[in-house]
Amino acid sequence: MGILLLAACMTGQTGWSAPFEFCQMEGAIPGHLSIAAVQPGPSDPVYIHKCFGLYNYSAYSVINLPFSPVVFLQDPGFLSDHIELLPYGDGVLMMGVEIQAGACSLAILNRSATGDVVAPVRTVCPMEYGTIIDAATDSNGVVQTVASDIGCSLYLAIDTEPDSPVILWQDTLSSESGSAIAVDDHVHILFRGADNRTDYIQYDLAGNVTIPATDVILPGEFGDCDHASIALTGSGDVRAFLLTDETAVLCGIDGDTGQRQFDPVVIDDSQAGLTRIEPCGDSDDSYLVWLDSGYGHKQKVRFCVVDDQGGTLYDPGPVYSYAENRHNLQHLGTCSDQAGYINLTTFHCYTTPPPEQAPWVYPLFGYFTPGLGVEEDVAGDLSRLGASEIPFRSGVELTLSGSSTNLGVQIHDATGRCIRALESSSDGIVYWDGLDAAGIPA
Numbered sequence: 001m002g003i004l005l006l007a008a009c010m011t012g013q014t015g016w017s018a019p020f021e022f023c024q025m026e027g028a029i030p031g032h033l034s035i036a037a038v039q040p041g042p043s044d045p046v047y048i049h050k051c052f053g054l055y056n057y058s059a060y061s062v063i064n065l066p067f068s069p070v071v072f073l074q075d076p077g078f079l080s081d082h083i084e085l086l087p088y089g090d091g092v093l094m095m096g097v098e099i100q101a102g103a104c105s106l107a108i109l110n111r112s113a114t115g116d117v118v119a120p121v122r123t124v125c126p127m128e129y130g131t132i133i134d135a136a137t138d139s140n141g142v143v144q145t146v147a148s149d150i151g152c153s154l155y156l157a158i159d160t161e162p163d164s165p166v167i168l169w170q171d172t173l174s175s176e177s178g179s180a181i182a183v184d185d186h187v188h189i190l191f192r193g194a195d196n197r198t199d200y201i202q203y204d205l206a207g208n209v210t211i212p213a214t215d216v217i218l219p220g221e222f223g224d225c226d227h228a229s230i231a232l233t234g235s236g237d238v239r240a241f242l243l244t245d246e247t248a249v250l251c252g253i254d255g256d257t258g259q260r261q262f263d264p265v266v267i268d269d270s271q272a273g274l275t276r277i278e279p280c281g282d283s284d285d286s287y288l289v290w291l292d293s294g295y296g297h298k299q300k301v302r303f304c305v306v307d308d309q310g311g312t313l314y315d316p317g318p319v320y321s322y323a324e325n326r327h328n329l330q331h332l333g334t335c336s337d338q339a340g341y342i343n344l345t346t347f348h349c350y351t352t353p354p355p356e357q358a359p360w361v362y363p364l365f366g367y368f369t370p371g372l373g374v375e376e377d378v379a380g381d382l383s384r385l386g387a388s389e390i391p392f393r394s395g396v397e398l399t400l401s402g403s404s405t406n407l408g409v410q411i412h413d414a415t416g417r418c419i420r421a422l423e424s425s426s427d428g429i430v431y432w433d434g435l436d437a438a439g440i441p442a
Contacts, residue, residue: 016303016319019348020365032132033363035345036085036092037337038113046337047113049092050345051083052363059363060094062115080107084133086143091118093143093160095135097127104128106147108160124158124165136183138205142168144187146179153179153191157207169207180230180240186210188230188238188255196224198242200253211258216240216251221264229275233308234282237261241277241288248272248290250310265310273298276334278342284308287342287368289334292318298330299323301346303368320366322348329364342368395433 039046045064052059060083080096087093091112098107104127110119132148143158157168173179179191186202193199193213202211217225223245231239238253248268252261273291280286286306291298300318307313322329330347337343348364419436434441 015316015369017367017369019320032082033331033333033345033347034083034085035333035335035343036087037335037341037343038087038090038092039337040090040113044113046341047115048335048337048343048365049085049111049115050333050363050365051085051094052347060115061363063365064114082133084135086135086137088137088143088160089141093135093137095133095143095145097133097147098123106133106156108143108158108165110160122160122163122165124156125167127154132179134179134181136181138183138187139185140205142205144181144183146173146181146189146191148179155181155187155189155203157187171203171207171209173201173213180228182230182232182238184232184236184255186255188232190216190228190230190240190242192225192228195219197222197244198225198228198240198251200238200240200258202255202258214258216253216260217242217244217249217264222247222249227274229277231277231279231286233279233284233286235284235308237284237308239277239286241267241275241286241290243272243275243290246271246273246293248275248288250277250286250288250306252308252310262309265306267304267306267310268292268302272302273329274332276332276344278334278336280305285313287334287336289332289342289344291329291332291346299327301329301332301344301366319368320364344368395431397429397431 033050033052035051036049037046038049047062047064050061050063080098083094083096085092085094088110091110094109094111096107097104098121106124106127107121108124109117109121112118127147133145135143135145137143141159141161143160145156145158147154147156153173155171155173157170159166159168173189173191174194179189181190182188186204189201189203190198191201193215197219198216199213200211200216201209201213204210225242225244227243229241231241232255233239236255238255240251240253242249242251246269247266250265250267253259254261267288268290271293273293275288275290278287278289285308288304288306290302292300292302299322301320302317303319304315305313327348332344332346334342334344343365344367345363345365348362420432421437422430422432
């Protein structure tokens with residue numbers, strides 16, 4: 001049986017989708033993940049690329065709207081704990097630190113919008129260690145990158161077009177983690193400074209420093225920076241969504257001067273987890289996504305929309321929660337696509353097996369439909385799709401919980417073709433016998 005996607009489909013409802021749980025990765029230990037959206041042309045579908053960096057293997061998948069699988073590969077092209085995905089031309093560029101014969105090197109691989117390899121793995125440069133990477137492409141097609149190495153972060157501008165990629169220029173930042181990058185007509189970088197708090201530095205597209213490193217968080221305001229995420233507003237200013245001492249903090253930076261535009265705004269001080277920020281179209285508003293705690297683990301995905309001063313416009317509370325079953329969410333990736341959707345993916349780890357058994361890991365995917373006005377209300381909790389057995393031999397019982405009305409399930413094969421459409425019973429139960437609409441085993 002091929003890879004199948006079970007998709008809960010709600011009609012007439014806006015906001016966050018039901019969570020989509022992909023293949024079970026039994027025994028896998030979550031390392032890192034990345035997500036990117038590509039739309040080759042205005043009439044083409046949007047393809048969502050996801051890469052899961054695991055400590056014992058890597059996995060890569062592509063889906064297209066309305067969320068049909070195109071390809072799922074256990075081997076994304078090269079082995080790396082961290083593979084960063086970024087839109088590049090009509091496809092994506094995969095970038096990671098490859099380990100071969102005990103040596104580390106920064107490597108890249110090009111794929112089409114549908115996941116086909118269009119340029120093989122190429123080595124950029126050797127690295128001592130390097131696991132955390134963030135990158136963006138500028139208007140000249142140059143890949144602007146920050147990559148962590150031992151004791152520092154490297155800022156690299158890479159021309160990926162030649163058969164052998166060329167580093168056009170580079171700089172060394174006093175940070176080995178917590179770096180993030182965004183690009184418009186300048187390169188904007190957040191990094192953890194010598195005092196372990198977040199700093200901001202700006203370069204032009206020729207590699208010259210245009211705003212020297214300056215404090216984003218002042219001494220005495222918050223503790224060490226554990227994670228940083230960056231986005232640009234429609235006016236070209238910088239928004240930094242930071243995790244410091246389990247507190248999620250939003251900061252505003254003037255893109256012309258590097259000065260703070262407002263005092264840091266505490267978004268969540270109740271044991272927050274990883275933070276992500278995405279631009280809200282061409283406006284100065286921002287989408288914030290982060291993990292929240294429960295029972296000592298990160299078990300909820302939180303979301304809100306904020307204005308240009310960090311004021312909350314819309315906060316629905318947890319959009320996905322696994323607190324009831326005490327499951328654990330690890331790592332978080334987000335992207336916004338050309339259709340205006342906000343897409344996220346995270347590792348959903350079951351913690352129910354005894355400690356001596358391997359964990360069960362499910363990549364979780366969800367999306368936010370921006371047609372929802374902030375003054376509107378989302379009725380009830382969004383549904384969650386569960387299965388009695390994955391994989392299964394003959395049939396499987398699907399449970400749709402937390403849903404309202406007009407809810408069904410579509411079964412797609414590995415080519416993205418819908419092979420069966422089912423409706424739930426009044427108690428949210430759907431049984432699928434493993435057959436397609438013609439009665440043929442899938």
